[in-house]
Amino acid sequence: MISKWNYLPLTSEERKIEAQLETRFPKCPAIARLLVQRGVKTWDQAQxxxxxxxxxxxxxxxxxxxxxAVNRLNKALGAKEKIMIYGDYDVDGTTAVALVYRYLQNFYSNMVYYVPTRDDEGYGISIQSIDYAASIGVKLIIVLDCGIKAIGEISYAKSKGIDFIVCDHHVPDDELPPAVAILNPKLKDDKYPFKELSGCGVGFKFMQGFAKSNGITNFYDLESLLDLCVVSIAADIVPIVGENRIMACYGLKRLNSNPNVGLRSIIKLCGLSNKELTISDIIFKIGPRINASGRMESGTESVELLVTKDSAAAYEISKRIDKYNKDxxxxxxxxxxxxxxIIESHKNQIKGKKPIVIYDRNWHKGIIGIVASRLAELYFRPSVVLTYDDNGLATGSSRSVRGFNIYAAIKSTRDLLETFGGHTNAVGLSLKEENIDEFRRRLTDYVEKHIETDQITPxxxxxxELGFEEINNDFLKYLRLFNPFGPDNPKPVFVTKNVYDFGTSKIVGKKMEHIKFELVDSKSEEIMNGIAFNxxxxxxxxxxHKPFDICYTVEENKHRNSSSVQLQIKGIRIHGDQAAGDGHAS
Structure with missing residues (x-):
């Protein structure tokens, strides 16, 4: 249950901007506030x-x-060198490999792609892959969505006569690998204006640079690959602002109109063929299926799916991937x-501000990241889930709660770790089994000192605040333009106070656990439909027939040539009974 409704305040300067923008939206002034909250200050910026x-x-x-990077790639093409396109086994990595491979196929054929196996090779660049590359005559490896910490591996590749171009978006260390070029907007001295690209997004920028350097002015072949970018952006949960938002907008258009053969097959398998696809569809349906290949078997199959032009082959791969997803x-x-x-039997371990750190030797390595996410969402704690690795190490994934930098927390224990890397919200790591207890103690100490109470409070x-009369056609038209929603551009949440049951609300669901609402508020005669789950x-x-307050998102249900509005209720506050309510306004 949500224990707090947190009203997002505006500064005095932002209220002035809001007042200026409101003149542009006389029938729906709430749109001005939503824009200001997203950093928009002028009408031109709003456009x-x-x-x-x-x-x-x-x-x-x-x-x-x-x-x-571009010069080394051009040199490789001119000398007809064999190139390997290498990427991580998750959605971001496999879409990045597919994007770069497919784009370069328009100009060059002496290429192979490679995705390491999670069980045999683990995350990042493996010595096994470098030996394989050397055995088939590869002279250049373009690595995507990993490699920023592969100092030893890239040094080894150099001794074999293989150059590396690293395209990554994970947080780098002070020491960088000896690659010919490193493309990563998070490098300390990098002046690139947008820092939050996905791994696939960095690959897209590389191909943009390649095209520009070669005087290619027709960008259709590259822009047609933005469906891969939006899948990576959604699945990797990067902020949907700046360039990510632009790529996501155009990627969604492509995904809905003419997706590549492999994605079309996955969309069909998900039962989404006749639906307008959203970021949520990627996060909950498309992304997990592409990810399942790398989690359960090999991410190579995902790349095969995303690069094939054969519908029959795509369907066969999709069926296998769907089976992996069910498993x-x-x-x-x-x-x-x-x-x-485990957590229920050790509740003292997560009292106060303590994080969750749990270990089981028998858990599947490909699933622990998902489990860490679930635990963080369920218990509102930074969560680390560890299992045993065939290399004799405990390996795991961590996930954070909103606003807490789990990367910095994990980094504070780096002397206990064999490897670690990731983002502020998610980090992968490995360590010796004998270090787990000390790791738990040190991480707990760091979290308790640095996390805020609000960050572990639901x-x-x-x-x-919104009145039902404000949910008009103009409001809905502008609200649609806030899409696509995601991190840093979340779906707006509104509060309407003093609403009443119209008399026709009812309980629904197999276990009669949901409420289907028909509501009116105190300021109008508008009847608003809503659904409140659980x-x-x-x-x-x-x-x-007593008044209560609701917080909700506004959803539009489309039925052929018509659409209807439904409020998805996220919280209910009963007047005069905070204990019974979902929360309190703050």
Missing amino acids: DFFYPQLSQMHDPFLMRDMDK RKELDRQITEEANK QIDVDC MATYFDYIKQ
Whole structure:
């Protein structure tokens, strides 16, 4: 249950900007506030936000080493060198490999792609892969979505006469690998204006740079690959702002109109063929299936799916991947249940501000990242889930809660670790089994000192208060333009106070656990439909025709040529009874 509704405040300066923008939205002033909350200050900026253009993207040569990377690639093509396109086994890595491989196929054929296996090779660049590359005559490896910490491996590759171009977006260390070029906007001295690209996004910028350096002015072949970018952006949960938002907008258009053969096959398998696809569809349906290949078997199959032009082959690969996903879901359920039992039997370990750190030698390595995410969401704690690696190490994944930098927390224990890497919200790591207890103690100490109480308190951010009469056609038209939603551009949450049951609300669901609402508020006669999942405990109060407050998102349900509005209720606050409510306004 949500214990706090957190109203997002505006500064005095932002309120002035809001007042100026409101003149542009006389029938829906709430739109002005939503824009200000997203950093929009002028009408021109609002137009850019509502109608993003590919021309707004930054020059790829603003990125450090872009000239070196492009020159080395051009040299390889001119000398007809064999090139390996190498990437991580997750969605971001496999889409990045597919994008670079498919684009370069327009100009060059002496290429192979390679995705390491999670079980045999583990994350990142493996010595095994370098030996394989040397055995088939590879002279250049373009590595995507990993490699920023592969100092030893890339040094080994150099001794074999193999150059590396690293395209990564993970946080780098002070010491960098000896690659010919490193493309990563997070490098300390990198002046690139946008820092939050996905791994596939960095690959896209590299191909932009390659095209520009060769005088290619028709960008259709490259822009047609943005469906891969949006899948990576959604699945890797990077902020959907700046260039990511532009690529996501155009990628969604492509995904809905003419996706590549492999993605079309996955979309069909998900039962989404006749639906307008959203970021949520990628996160919950498309992404997990592509990810399942790398989690359960080999990410190579995902790349095969994403590069094939054969519909029949794509369908066969999709069926195998769907089977992996079903197996993954069963393992996910089983391990999550086991993890919850461990936590329930050691509740003292997560009292106060303590994080979750659990270990089981028998858990599947490909599932623990998902389990860590579930535990962080369920217990509102930074969570680390570890299992045993065939290399004799405990290996695991961590996930954070909102606003807490788990990367910095894990980094504080680096002397205990064999490897680690990732983002502020998610980190992969490995360590010796004998170091687990000390790792838990040190991580707990760091978290307790640095985490804020609000960061482990269930809460929901509320954008603004709204009356039902404000949910008009103009409001809905502008609200659609805030898409695509995601991190740093979340779906707006509204509060309406003093609403009443119209008399026709009812309990629904197999277990009668949901409420299907028909509501009115105190300021208009508008009847608003809504759905509140798992909130049936409020039903008796609501049927007494007493006022209550709701927070919600506005959803549009489309039926052929018509659409209807439904409020998805996220919280209910009963007047005069905070203990019974979902939360309190703050």
